[in-house]
Amino acid sequence: MPEPPNRVPTIDDLRVKLCYICREEEGPEQDQPAGPPKQWIHPCRCTLVAHETCLLQWIQSAERDASRAPNALKCPQCSSQYQMQSKNPFVLRLMKKLNGTGLWMGRWFLLGSAAGIIVVVGSGFFVMMTAYGAWAVRQFIGNEMFDLLLTDDPANWSWPVLLNLPAIPLSLILSRFSNTHNFMPLFPILLIWPSAVPPGVISQGRWSNSINIFPKNTTTTTQSNSLLSISNYAWPPTPFVFGMFVVPFVRSMYRRWFKKFEAAILGSDAERQRQEGGDNGAQAEGDVLEIHIRANIEVGDGGQGHQNGGQGQDQGQEGEQQAPRPQQHQRPNAAAGGGNNNANNNNDQGGGRRNINLTSLGRTIGGALLIPAISNIMGNLLYRLSARVPFLKTFLGVRPPLASIYNMKKKKGVWTGLPPWFGAPTISSDFEKMGFAGQLGSTLKAVMITLWGGTRTWAEADPVWWRNSVGFGLFILARDCADLWYRWLAKRELNSRHLKSHDFQGIEIQELDLKPSFFS
Amino acid sequence: MASISAKRLAKELKEIQTEGCPVGVNLLRADDFQTWLFSIEVMGESLYKGEVQTLQFRFDSNYPISSPAVQFLVRENEGIRAPIHPHVYSNGHICASILGTEWSPVLSVVAVCVTLQSMLASCKKKERPVDNDRYVLHAPENPKKTQFHYDDDTV
Numbered sequence: 001m002p003e004p005p006n007r008v009p010t011i012d013d014l015r016v017k018l019c020y021i022c023r024e025e026e027g028p029e030q031d032q033p034a035g036p037p038k039q040w041i042h043p044c045r046c047t048l049v050a051h052e053t054c055l056l057q058w059i060q061s062a063e064r065d066a067s068r069a070p071n072a073l074k075c076p077q078c079s080s081q082y083q084m085q086s087k088n089p090f091v092l093r094l095m096k097k098l099n100g101t102g103l104w105m106g107r108w109f110l111l112g113s114a115a116g117i118i119v120v121v122g123s124g125f126f127v128m129m130t131a132y133g134a135w136a137v138r139q140f141i142g143n144e145m146f147d148l149l150l151t152d153d154p155a156n157w158s159w160p161v162l163l164n165l166p167a168i169p170l171s172l173i174l175s176r177f178s179n180t181h182n183f184m185p186l187f188p189i190l191l192i193w194p195s196a197v198p199p200g201v202i203s204q205g206r207w208s209n210s211i212n213i214f215p216k217n218t219t220t221t222t223q224s225n226s227l228l229s230i231s232n233y234a235w236p237p238t239p240f241v242f243g244m245f246v247v248p249f250v251r252s253m254y255r256r257w258f259k260k261f262e263a264a265i266l267g268s269d270a271e272r273q274r275q276e277g278g279d280n281g282a283q284a285e286g287d288v289l290e291i292h293i294r295a296n297i298e299v300g301d302g303g304q305g306h307q308n309g310g311q312g313q314d315q316g317q318e319g320e321q322q323a324p325r326p327q328q329h330q331r332p333n334a335a336a337g338g339g340n341n342n343a344n345n346n347n348d349q350g351g352g353r354r355n356i357n358l359t360s361l362g363r364t365i366g367g368a369l370l371i372p373a374i375s376n377i378m379g380n381l382l383y384r385l386s387a388r389v390p391f392l393k394t395f396l397g398v399r400p401p402l403a404s405i406y407n408m409k410k411k412k413g414v415w416t417g418l419p420p421w422f423g424a425p426t427i428s429s430d431f432e433k434m435g436f437a438g439q440l441g442s443t444l445k446a447v448m449i450t451l452w453g454g455t456r457t458w459a460e461a462d463p464v465w466w467r468n469s470v471g472f473g474l475f476i477l478a479r480d481c482a483d484l485w486y487r488w489l490a491k492r493e494l495n496s497r498h499l500k501s502h503d504f505q506g507i508e509i510q511e512l513d514l515k516p517s518f519f520s
Numbered sequence: 521m522a523s524i525s526a527k528r529l530a531k532e533l534k535e536i537q538t539e540g541c542p543v544g545v546n547l548l549r550a551d552d553f554q555t556w557l558f559s560i561e562v563m564g565e566s567l568y569k570g571e572v573q574t575l576q577f578r579f580d581s582n583y584p585i586s587s588p589a590v591q592f593l594v595r596e597n598e599g600i601r602a603p604i605h606p607h608v609y610s611n612g613h614i615c616a617s618i619l620g621t622e623w624s625p626v627l628s629v630v631a632v633c634v635t636l637q638s639m640l641a642s643c644k645k646k647e648r649p650v651d652n653d654r655y656v657l658h659a660p661e662n663p664k665k666t667q668f669h670y671d672d673d674t675v
Contacts, residue, residue: 021584021625022524023531048626058625061585067621076624 010503011042011049013518021054041501043082044075047511056497059084083500092489099486106363113365126166132369133165136172139372142379142464172368242469250473258480265488371472378471379464386467396467525583529553532629545633554579557593558633562641573603575636576612577629578662587623589664590614590632604646607639611656613663615649620668 011017016027017040026040039052059082062072073082138146157165386392504512533550541547541558548557556577562568574593580586592602592612602612609615618627618635627635649655660666 023528054625058585061582065621071622076626 008503008505009509009512009514009518011040011501013512013514014049015513015515017049019051019054020048021050021058024051041499042504043499043501044078044080045502045506046075046078046080047504047507048075048077052499055082055499056494059497060494085496085498085500086493087496088493089489092486092493095482095486095489102363106361106366108362109366110362113362129166129169130162133168136168136372137165139376140465140468142462142468144462145464169369172371173365242466247469254477262484265484266491374475375468375472378475379468380471382467382471382474396470397463398467399462523581524585525579525581526553528584529579529629536630542630542634542637544637545630548574556629558629560633560637560640562637564641566641567643567646568603568640571603573640574600575633577632584625584627587619587664588629588632589662590616590619590636591663603640604648605640605643606645606647606649609649609652609655609659611659613655613659613666615668617668619663 014027016025018025019040026038040049041052041055042049043055059072062068073084074080075082382392382396383398386396386398530553536547536550544561544563546559548559550556556579558575558577559572560575561572576591576593578589580589591614592608593600594602594610594612602608602610607615614636616636616639618624618632655666
């Protein structure tokens with residue numbers, strides 16, 4: 001036997017390479033496999049070698065499962081740690097962390113709301129939901145409109161309001177589970193009051209009626225100044241027009257556009273699925289935690305279904321394989337069925353799928369209930385920004401609060417009284433003289449015009465709801481972009497992965513099947 | 521083009537055919553790359569002396585990245601039952617970490633057979649898992665869909 005040379009053999013010195021994952025061999029006697037040559041690596045301290053692509057695929061699939069993730073980068077035979085390099089910028093790690101935190105918060109939200117539900121059931125579901133609804137509306141339309149339309153005193157709320165308010169949290173939550181997502185929740189809010197008589201107005205006693213839908217003279221309905229002339233208040237659109245037409249249109253355009261954008265950034269769906277495909281089909285990230293939670297819950301309920309067996313002697317163990325010890329026992333989770341359903345995962349396109357599991361449920365509900373607050377914050381930001389950007393001010397239709405207009409006029413001495421429409425009687429004597437059919441027709445007409453054109457109250461007031469809607473739209477855009485960026489970074493991280501290959505330091509040369517060229 | 525699993529299984533099958541199975545393990549059926557059947561028997565002195573079990577392997581297209589679904593075959597009407605063992609449920613499902621979280625592509629079908637053989641061989645007391653009835657009642661058809669919790673490190 002020739003004297004071994006004074007250097008450590010590397011993977012290139014192996015006569016035959018056998019990938020421990022796909023079991024494909026490469027060597028002088030083997031046919032060269034079709035396709036481009038594959039990169040071989042020796043990532044650990046034992047004799048196992050593998051194709052880099054095979055190993056990366058294995059690592060990726062192992063990382064997806066929380067229970068296997070800790071061992072994803074370990075050699076199954078010698079347990080040495082694989083060294084992996086990839087483009088993993090700080091931003092991506094931060095986002096992953098935040099994502100984890102979000103999941104964590106979702107879980108706590110769920111626990112919190114479970115406790116909350118007990119309280120709610122005790123104290124009255126309706127009251128709680130209504131209180132939330134009122135808060136949501138205040139967030140969304142602003143304090144001024146809220147005081148004007150609703151007031152803080154529930155005694156002023158009309159019955160449609162009392163029906164609508166508690167429906168708000170429900171519709172917000174439901175909207176997250178259907179495909180019509182994100183913008184839809186604002187819809188019910190917008191539609192509540194376009195034509196309702198604002199109790200605040202009446203209760204304040206300043207104005208006998210702010211809208212006076214019933215004209216004094218039925219023959220001059222169109223000229224009646226009690227109804228809004230659209231040309232005066234064309235911008236911003238009325239809540240009704242906005243909710244019925246603008247939102248659905250913008251949403252569908254946005255979705256189509258964003259999907260294209262997404263495909264351009266991330267590559268085709270096929271590519272994405274390949275990326276996501278791993279162990280037994282893809283497991284969405286959320287599932288990882290789901291399994292985890294279930295495990296935790298099971299731990300809590302404490303079955304101790306295990307026995308001691310003896311240490312297994314590895315009887316027939318041959319060759320280089322050290323099979324791990326025979327396993328341990330367990331408690332099966334009857335509720336399982338968690339991770340691996342191929343069928344479902346095929347639908348995982350276009351973001352339409354929502355995993356219904358504990359964690360994401362908490363996150364989804366929590367997120368839905370935060371929509372009014374987010375709208376409010378974004379609207380506020382826009383408002384502040386509009387002070388410096390004239391265009392934005394026009395676009396948002398920012399107006400000073402109603403109260404300040406009147407105060408200002410008073411100071412200047414111009415103000416002589418309430419605007420004419422505020423002083424008009426609620427129901428004119430003419431209207432009372434009309435027959436039932438006439439009353440009905442006139443009422444319907446008024447309602448239609450009001451729906452279309454909005455009420456004066458809506459038009460006159462600072463359109464907080466408008467900038468909040470715009471703000472929420474921007475928030476969705478920003479969120480989607482951040483999400484896309486995250487996925488792009490994650491994809492780049494996966495694609496840039498490389499494992500460090502080591503030489504066979506510390507391994508007896510006799511154990512290796514080396515090329516003759518190594519010894520020469 | 522054959523999938524990775526088909527290629528690798530073809531290799532494993534060839535090895536079994538040329539080198540034979542370990543003592544006590546026999547290949548019963550491997551007509552395709554979806555389901556294989558082995559018989560396993562514990563050699564030497566053990567609680568299972570004279571018993572021959574049938575082990576069923578099911579592979580998906582991601583094998584060996586994803587673990588095979590392994591269980592003892594149970595055919596009550598043919599008198600084929602799962603061995604009585606604290607880690608084997610009466611429906612044939614096996615709670616073994618190497619079939620779940622500790623699965624690694626370095627393992628093979630034969631290695632799994634051998635490991636399970638030694639699991640039986642080392643058994644001190646023939647009994648079912650304590651939660652057998654509860655588990656079997658709700659168990660998914662495929663044991664891979666069960667999230668076993670391996671908390672007995674003393675085995």
